[in-house]
Amino acid sequence: MADVRPELGEQGWRFFSGLHRLLLHLAGRVPDEWLNHVRAMLAAGDLAQIPDTVSGAVADLGVPLTTGQVALLRETVGTFFGGREPMRIEQVRISDEIPAPSHxxxxxxxxxxxxxxxxxxxxxxxxxxxxxxxxxxxxxxxxxxxxxxxxxxxxxxxxxxxxxxxxxxxxxxxxxxxxxxxxxxxxxxxxxxxxxxxxxxxxxxxxxxxxxxxxxxxxxxxxxxxxxxxxxxxxxxxxxxxxxxxxxxxxxxx
The missing domain is CATH 3.30.300.30 (ANL, C-terminal domain)
Structure with a gap:
């Protein structure tokens, strides 16, 4: 098995794997086309833009994130843009419960x-x-x-x-x-x-x-x-x- 963590470094692995898990948890709760687009951004290494893209979309859709996911978005933005907050992060609903699928x-x-x-x-x-x-x-x-x-x-x-x-x-x-x-x-x-x-x-x-x-x-x-x-x-x-x-x-x- 090829372990990518040494190549990315501890912080890089935390960002990539954390954002990947976040997008997994959004499956079935956000539009499919949007989810495919953001996953492509992650695979392309576009970490800097993903927090704004996610926070803005889930605020619009009313889809909640967990406290840990919000913290990850804030940490990622802070790493690339100093003290700036993710877009509309204060409007994101917080819930640690993931609902059962409607599908x-x-x-x-x-x-x-x-x-x-x-x-x-x-x-x-x-x-x-x-x-x-x-x-x-x-x-x-x-x-x-x-x-x-x-x-x-x-x-x-x-x-x-x-x-x-x-x-x-x-x-x-x-x-x-x-x-x-x-x-x-x-x-x-x-x-x-x-x-x-x-x-x-x-x-x-x-x-x-x-x-x-x-x-x-x-x-x-x-x-x-x-x-x-x-x-x-x-x-x-x-x-x-x-x-x-x-x-x-x-x-x-x-």
Whole structure:
């Protein structure tokens, strides 16, 4: 595993990892396009602009942050701009509770649910497939062979392909988030502690964009960390593409 903390330094790691966690906690509570934009800013190293971008947006939307997240925004701005406060930080609501998601998550696309919902388990384990192709179903799912080419699509292959060989990646799953009616693709990637989660997010996001899904949400989290209700729900309603490589891993055990 490539531990990025020595390269970034203690303060750099605290800023990058803290802002990454903050954006994870905003998933499902802010517009998807905005979240993708700010995550791209983090991956590009644009730390100086992120606190104003976040504080201004959550103030507008009425989305609360925790006391620790507000402190992180203040520390980040203070590091780059002296004693200045983040934009509209005094208008940001404070709450240490993260609400349950209003979305529902499913392991297959909406068109499959429309015709065969009764046959689809709440969570679909595709990790035991005999080959690399996602439509080569594992023996345990033989009853769904007639749906094999509808359970996943070419875009689902993107994260599996682009992350193949990355030793920091422990598991990969995908859920469809509803509403809207057609669903939003949510890719969930569990990575080792010390991995640059923001870089892995960018790698997957760019691969999905190249395959035509610019609206997909890519959630990259460190193994062993507490997940938000949103991510727990997404994992519970996901299709597992790559099983955790350690016992009791986050995607397999949560």
């Amino acid at each position: 529902r998550f499913f392991p297959v696309p909406a068109d499959v649910l429309a015709t065969d919902a009764a046959r689809i388990p709440p969570r679909l384990d595709l990790s035991g497939r005999p080959g690399d192709d996602l439509w080569d179903l594992p023996p345990a799912l033989a009853a769904l062979d007639d749906l094999a080419d509808r359970l996943t699509d070419l875009e689902d292959s993107s994260p599996v392909s682009v992350l193949r060989g990355n030793e920091d990646v422990l598991s990969i799953a995908r859920a469809w988030r509803c509403p809207p009616e057609a669903g939003v693709r949510v890719v969930l990637v569990e990575v080792a502690a010390g991995a640059a989660a923001w870089d892995i997010m960018r790698t997957v996001q760019q691969a999905l964009q190249r395959h035509g899904d610019s609206g997909a949400q890519v959630e990259v989290f460190w193994t062993g960390e507490d997940l938000s209700p949103y991510h727990r729900a997404a994992l519970a309603g996901s299709a597992l593409f790559r099983r955790p490589s350690h016992a009791g891993g986050g995607t397999g055990g949560r």
